[in-house]
Amino acid sequence: MAMLGGRPTLEEVALRAGVSRATVSRVVNGSTTVAEPIRDAVLRAVEELGYVPNQAARSLVTQRTDSVALILPETPNRVFSDDQFFPGIIRGVSQELEAVDKQLVLMMAGSTASHGRVERYALARHVDGVLFASMHGIDPLPGTLARMGMPVVCSGRPLGRDTVPYVDVDHVGGVRTAVGHLIASGRRRIATIAGPLDMVAGVDRLTGYREALAEAGLRCLVASGDFTRESGHTAMRQLLVDDPDLDAVFIASDLMAHGALRALKAAGRRIPEDVAVIGFDDIELARYTDPPLSTVRQPIVEIGRRIARQLLWLAAGEEVDREVILPTELILRDTT
Amino acid sequence: MAMLGGRPTLEEVALRAGVSRATVSRVVNGSTTVAEPIRDAVLRAVEELGYVPNQAARSLVTQRTDSVALILPETPNRVFSDDQFFPGIIRGVSQELEAVDKQLVLMMAGSTASHGRVERYALARHVDGVLFASMHGIDPLPGTLARMGMPVVCSGRPLGRDTVPYVDVDHVGGVRTAVGHLIASGRRRIATIAGPLDMVAGVDRLTGYREALAEAGLRCLVASGDFTRESGHTAMRQLLVDDPDLDAVFIASDLMAHGALRALKAAGRRIPEDVAVIGFDDIELARYTDPPLSTVRQPIVEIGRRIARQLLWLAAGEEVDREVILPTELILRDTT
DNA sequence: TTGTAGGCGTTATCAT
DNA sequence: ATGATAACGCCTACAA
Numbered sequence: 001m002a003m004l005g006g007r008p009t010l011e012e013v014a015l016r017a018g019v020s021r022a023t024v025s026r027v028v029n030g031s032t033t034v035a036e037p038i039r040d041a042v043l044r045a046v047e048e049l050g051y052v053p054n055q056a057a058r059s060l061v062t063q064r065t066d067s068v069a070l071i072l073p074e075t076p077n078r079v080f081s082d083d084q085f086f087p088g089i090i091r092g093v094s095q096e097l098e099a100v101d102k103q104l105v106l107m108m109a110g111s112t113a114s115h116g117r118v119e120r121y122a123l124a125r126h127v128d129g130v131l132f133a134s135m136h137g138i139d140p141l142p143g144t145l146a147r148m149g150m151p152v153v154c155s156g157r158p159l160g161r162d163t164v165p166y167v168d169v170d171h172v173g174g175v176r177t178a179v180g181h182l183i184a185s186g187r188r189r190i191a192t193i194a195g196p197l198d199m200v201a202g203v204d205r206l207t208g209y210r211e212a213l214a215e216a217g218l219r220c221l222v223a224s225g226d227f228t229r230e231s232g233h234t235a236m237r238q239l240l241v242d243d244p245d246l247d248a249v250f251i252a253s254d255l256m257a258h259g260a261l262r263a264l265k266a267a268g269r270r271i272p273e274d275v276a277v278i279g280f281d282d283i284e285l286a287r288y289t290d291p292p293l294s295t296v297r298q299p300i301v302e303i304g305r306r307i308a309r310q311l312l313w314l315a316a317g318e319e320v321d322r323e324v325i326l327p328t329e330l331i332l333r334d335t336t
Numbered sequence: 337m338a339m340l341g342g343r344p345t346l347e348e349v350a351l352r353a354g355v356s357r358a359t360v361s362r363v364v365n366g367s368t369t370v371a372e373p374i375r376d377a378v379l380r381a382v383e384e385l386g387y388v389p390n391q392a393a394r395s396l397v398t399q400r401t402d403s404v405a406l407i408l409p410e411t412p413n414r415v416f417s418d419d420q421f422f423p424g425i426i427r428g429v430s431q432e433l434e435a436v437d438k439q440l441v442l443m444m445a446g447s448t449a450s451h452g453r454v455e456r457y458a459l460a461r462h463v464d465g466v467l468f469a470s471m472h473g474i475d476p477l478p479g480t481l482a483r484m485g486m487p488v489v490c491s492g493r494p495l496g497r498d499t500v501p502y503v504d505v506d507h508v509g510g511v512r513t514a515v516g517h518l519i520a521s522g523r524r525r526i527a528t529i530a531g532p533l534d535m536v537a538g539v540d541r542l543t544g545y546r547e548a549l550a551e552a553g554l555r556c557l558v559a560s561g562d563f564t565r566e567s568g569h570t571a572m573r574q575l576l577v578d579d580p581d582l583d584a585v586f587i588a589s590d591l592m593a594h595g596a597l598r599a600l601k602a603a604g605r606r607i608p609e610d611v612a613v614i615g616f617d618d619i620e621l622a623r624y625t626d627p628p629l630s631t632v633r634q635p636i637v638e639i640g641r642r643i644a645r646q647l648l649w650l651a652a653g654e655e656v657d658r659e660v661i662l663p664t665e666l667i668l669r670d671t672t
Numbered sequence: 673t674t675g676t677a678g679g680c681g682t683t684a685t686c687a688t
Numbered sequence: 689a690t691g692a693t694a695a696c697g698c699c700t701a702c703a704a
Contacts, residue, residue, distance in 0.1 A: 053460055
């Protein structure tokens with residue numbers, strides 16, 4: 001049992017086991033060059049004293065902390081508001097990290113002021129690496145850290161010309177498939193509610209929509225939201241004003257789709273008879289909207305796992321792919 | 337600019353500024369006993385070299401890490417699945433922590449195996465404190481850590497007889513108000529879908545329901561869920577079998593209520609004409625269910641902030657209240 | 673196989 | 689007001 005105030009050190013364990021500090025260190029770190037009986041004695045002493053290595057001391061010499069930082073752009077609306085994206089990412093990341101006994105340090109970085117904090121922190125702690133999730137606009141931070149030799153991986157293709165490794169899904173392809181399905185089933189006035197255009201996910205999904213319509217020679221009708229329910233609701237009402245006869249809409253996130261569904265129903269549209277809708281994400285909510293939402297599934301937790309794995313490779317000094325693209329899948333429910 | 341491989345140390349800054357390490361340390365830590373010109377010279381050197389203090393070295397001597405751990409019981413279903421509780425807590429906690437420039441270390445602790453990890457970690461890192469959110473059953477970990485002198489605060493009254501400080505809401509009172517409202521508006525066959533009974537939130541909300549019905553001389557009808565949508569859906573169907581004539585139901589979480597709404601509609605019940613429903617939480621979803629859900633609001637983010645603040649006080653060596661109870665509020669929308 | 677000793681980058685206690 | 693100097697707890701050559 002460790003006692004209050006002053007936990008045992010290597011030194012004390014060594015004393016108790018009747019060996020040198022070096023030997024204790026070897027045992028604790030699993031070196032194989034220690035005689036069986038000695039190892040046992042040390043282990044017993046460790047047990048009896050309740051010894052736990054001091055991570056700060058260890059880091060000081062090893063230059064590692066066995067922890068990685070996950071940086072999330074805290075925008076008032078989105079992060080943790082009611083979106084399953086971040087929770088999913090966190091979950092995936094922590095699964096992978098746990099497997100190798102590393103810790104997850106979470107940092108919100110909304111303001112540019114906090115960018116300073118983040119940078120200082122990453123440097124000061126010697127975190128073993130930094131993960132970024134869904135940045136807005138052109139953020140120099142990932143590139144800056146990478147250039148200083150810090151392992152960095154992003155979820156979502158980073159804007160700008162920094163070339164840090166990232167994991168993303170095939171937004172364009174996924175949306176083209178979805179909109180293609182709408183067209184194939186006879187819809188002709190197909191609108192979209194785009195995500196924020198300072199985010200790759202927003203831009204790429206809009207591109208997919210545009211490409212699909214262009215190919216079919218159909219006209220575009222675009223409204224914009226910021227991935228929140230509320231914005232989806234507002235955008236849908238706008239769309240209904242712009243073209244009361246629209247017969248389908250692709251919406252860049254399920255949450256926005258949820259808001260849009262409400263606007264559609266309020267306007268007396270039957271779904272999917274009058275207007276078909278397809279969302280993007282496939283969060284659990286999608287199965288419970290009324291009617292259940294057709295959507296483009298992206299493997300959110302898997303993205304978290306992959307960025308974590310990539311980072312661990314990087315930190316281990318390996319080369320990793322500059323780009324990993326995960327597939328999406330069209331899930332057809334009752335809104336199409 | 338710090339260079340790759342080997343960032344500058346106190347020593348180098350001292351050299352460059354032409355002073356001793358001690359003086360640099362003083363400046364960096366904001367001591368007031370340093371002459372103006374010297375301070376400036378040091379600051380300039382810090383700037384030019386891109387010096388950032390090494391946290392490990394610092395922790396080694398100060399015995400602090402400026403970081404706190406947040407332990408979440410990772411159950412396959414709940415954490416981060418689609419519940420706004422944990423995200424809200426995290427958000428509140430990180431707001432408070434950021435204000436004092438401390439870091440948040442996130443740890444999932446589902447298995448008992450991971451309990452070992454958590455304990456070791458908390459000890460090894462000298463985290464300044466540990467936060468627990470919504471534990472299941474009787475968990476000895478908070479008490480154990482507290483006894484070892486570690487500052488600990490829980491969100492939700494801990495089961496068992498360990499006496500660690502906690503922050504919770506008035507579950508019983510909130511539910512009694514809600515059920516009281518149902519009764520006052522003429523409902524007589526009022527069922528409930530309870531949360532998991534190994535959690536205080538589950539037990540207390542059930543108690544509130546029982547008390548309210550007992551007072552009114554009404555009969556109880558109870559089904560159980562685990563706070564997920566799916567379980568709410570299942571439980572509601574069961575309830576409908578048990579008593580096809582029920583005219584109201586109090587549901588221990590909004591997510592379960594969402595699932596239940598679906599079951600109710602599938603069974604052809606009109607809401608609220610045939611059956612009234614009230615949930616608990618007031619997550620954003622509640623405004624978007626069909627119809628919008630009446631519910632008992634609990635201030636989730638505020639809970640996060642409070643546990644963080646309490647912990648900070650504790651860590652600073654102050655006394656804190658053993659118990660902080662936050663109020664709830666009945667939000668009436670269209671399901672009542 | 674085991675022990676010795678030096679150093680990791682800071683802070684803090686003394687002198688000065 | 690500033691500067692030596694001794695910890696802080698551990699890892700790791702290097703020596704034995």
